[in-house]
Amino acid sequence: MGTRTIAGIEIQVNDEGYMMDASQWTPEVARELAKEEGIELTDKHFEVLNFIRDEFLKGNPLTIRKVGKSGIVDIKGLYELFPGGPLKKASKIAGISKPSSCV
Amino acid sequence: MKKILILGGGTGGTIMANRLRKALEKEEWEITLIDRYKTHYYQPGFLFIPFGIYTRHDVMKPKGDFYPAGVNVIFSKIEIIEPLENRVVLEGGKVLNYDYLIIATGTQTKPEETPGLKENLWYKEIFDFYTIEGAVALSHFFKRWEGGHLVMNIAEIPYKCPVAPLEFVFLADAFFHQQGIRDKVKISYVTPLPGAFTKPRATQMLSGLLKEKNIEVIPEFYLESVDNEKKTIKSYDGQEIPFDVLAIVPVNMGSDVIERSGMGDDLNFVPTDKHTLQSEKYENIFVLGDAANLPTSKAGSVVHFASEVLFENLISMIEGRPMLARFDGHANCYIETGFGKGSLIDFNYDTEPLPGTYPLPGIGPFGLLQNTKLNHYGKVIFRWLYWHVLLKGKEMPVENEMSMAGKKL
Numbered sequence: 001m002g003t004r005t006i007a008g009i010e011i012q013v014n015d016e017g018y019m020m021d022a023s024q025w026t027p028e029v030a031r032e033l034a035k036e037e038g039i040e041l042t043d044k045h046f047e048v049l050n051f052i053r054d055e056f057l058k059g060n061p062l063t064i065r066k067v068g069k070s071g072i073v074d075i076k077g078l079y080e081l082f083p084g085g086p087l088k089k090a091s092k093i094a095g096i097s098k099p100s101s102c103v
Numbered sequence: 104m105k106k107i108l109i110l111g112g113g114t115g116g117t118i119m120a121n122r123l124r125k126a127l128e129k130e131e132w133e134i135t136l137i138d139r140y141k142t143h144y145y146q147p148g149f150l151f152i153p154f155g156i157y158t159r160h161d162v163m164k165p166k167g168d169f170y171p172a173g174v175n176v177i178f179s180k181i182e183i184i185e186p187l188e189n190r191v192v193l194e195g196g197k198v199l200n201y202d203y204l205i206i207a208t209g210t211q212t213k214p215e216e217t218p219g220l221k222e223n224l225w226y227k228e229i230f231d232f233y234t235i236e237g238a239v240a241l242s243h244f245f246k247r248w249e250g251g252h253l254v255m256n257i258a259e260i261p262y263k264c265p266v267a268p269l270e271f272v273f274l275a276d277a278f279f280h281q282q283g284i285r286d287k288v289k290i291s292y293v294t295p296l297p298g299a300f301t302k303p304r305a306t307q308m309l310s311g312l313l314k315e316k317n318i319e320v321i322p323e324f325y326l327e328s329v330d331n332e333k334k335t336i337k338s339y340d341g342q343e344i345p346f347d348v349l350a351i352v353p354v355n356m357g358s359d360v361i362e363r364s365g366m367g368d369d370l371n372f373v374p375t376d377k378h379t380l381q382s383e384k385y386e387n388i389f390v391l392g393d394a395a396n397l398p399t400s401k402a403g404s405v406v407h408f409a410s411e412v413l414f415e416n417l418i419s420m421i422e423g424r425p426m427l428a429r430f431d432g433h434a435n436c437y438i439e440t441g442f443g444k445g446s447l448i449d450f451n452y453d454t455e456p457l458p459g460t461y462p463l464p465g466i467g468p469f470g471l472l473q474n475t476k477l478n479h480y481g482k483v484i485f486r487w488l489y490w491h492v493l494l495k496g497k498e499m500p501v502e503n504e505m506s507m508a509g510k511k512l
Contacts, residue, residue, distance in 0.1 A: 061398055064325060064339075065259060065354075066369045075327070079339045085297075085323060 025095030049094040056096040108201035112138030115207035115392035115406040121496030124171045135175040152238035154278045184364040208358035210393035216354040219329035250287025251347030259354040270439040276316045277441030293321040302455035372396035378429040399432035408433040433505040437482035445478035451505040464509030
């Protein structure tokens with residue numbers, strides 16, 4: 001755990017760099033976090049980020065399939081937007097906790 | 104006459120029918136249970152069928168044997184649930200009204216959700232072991248197989264009994280040793296998770312075992328499709344893994360009736376309050392077990408622990424008292440590790456599996472996150488308890504709420 005300054009805001013992050021308080025998130029914070037992942041955010045990225053933030057704040061569990069059925073982007077498209085681990089990267093950039101699988 | 108309707112007569116529905124019939128006056132309460140199928144399968148036993156340890160006869164009994172007298176049982180498909188009208192329509196148009204509804208329709212495998220999975224190679228070189236048909240077909244295949252690359256893949260999260268695919272590869276390792284062909288078999292465990300399991304302590308222990316048994320782990324693989332010509336599985340990010348035989352956990356989804364009734368999430372699981380087990384939308388509907396979208400394992404032990412909470416809350420509601428019982432997500436899973444040994448994990452929403460002893464602190468006899476012969480016997484004995492105690496809704500010798508006593512942090 002620690003504090004970092006991102007886009008001029010003091011932000012609490014955990015050991016893996018996920019934000020601890022989703023309410024501190026701003027689009028500027030997202031742009032900076034995305035840069036660290038090597039991603040330049042487009043409008044499409046933001047649509048996905050807003051969707052997963054909404055679901056997260058409602059307390060709904062997130063899966064790649066769920067984002068793929070959101071109507072915003074299909075699963076292949078999601079991998080193109082956030083290469084590597086799309087849900088993990090998108091969650092990090094969206095300022096929410098790391099997606100936990102319920103096993 | 105007031106009416107309780109139970110949809111699904113599997114582990115959860117059967118337990119509820121038994122407990123409620125005992126608790127509620129027959130003159131006041133009519134209890135009806137609906138299920139499509141007449142056979143109750145002991146699903147934890149499917150795992151042993153591919154390796155010839157169990158046959159189909161070891162895991163099946165008539166469902167009717169487990170329902171109490173005084174419960175009205177209807178074997179039928181359900182057409183639709185109409186929660187606003189407090190009624191359920193059966194196939195053929197029969198209408199059943201209810202005062203309280205318990206949804207226990209479970210989860211099912213959906214191989215057709217993955218392109219190429221249920222095609223030419225299905226039950227020839229591609230098998231699931233979550234259905235009796237798949238488990239039996241795989242047992243025939245393994246009898247004749249002379250070796251090659253066995254790939255165990257999980258298509259989607261969540262899936263029923265999260266430790267089963269791990270147990271499968273452990274048992275496969277032991278089986279091929281006994282067949283004398285282990286040196287001719289490569290075993291790969293391909294998972295969408297970042298490691299062998301989700302929780303750190305259990306992952307560490309299980310990864311050690313996988314390594315010891317020379318089983319390769321390929322994490323972060325999210326299945327897109329199966330190529331029947333090339334005999335490969337492909338992920339969304341372009342990885343491709345060849346197989347000679349593929350054991351698959353297909354996408355798991357809730358029952359189709361949940362989708363038809365517009366009551367499910369994207370995987371047809373019913374949004375449910377994770378503590379009260381009440382439907383998030385309708386206060387006279389409760390959801391038990393795999394059918395719910397709870398953030399815990401989909402497993403019989405969870406159903407059993409949750410059933411006690413659901414029972415208490417339903418009775419409280421009926422009597423006009425506040426619902427005080429809270430489900431903690433308690434799960435308890437034996438993990439067969441092969442060669443007559445087993446491990447055990449015990450956890451809930453907030454506490455990951457930890458080492459220790461169970462169910463008696465400091466005594467056991469079972470060792471949590473340990474690999475022992477006694478744990479294996481626990482799993483063997485459990486089948487008897489399941490048929491004779493658990494399904495009947497009788498007292499099990501374990502606590503409903505997870506306990507930290509006996510666990511080491």
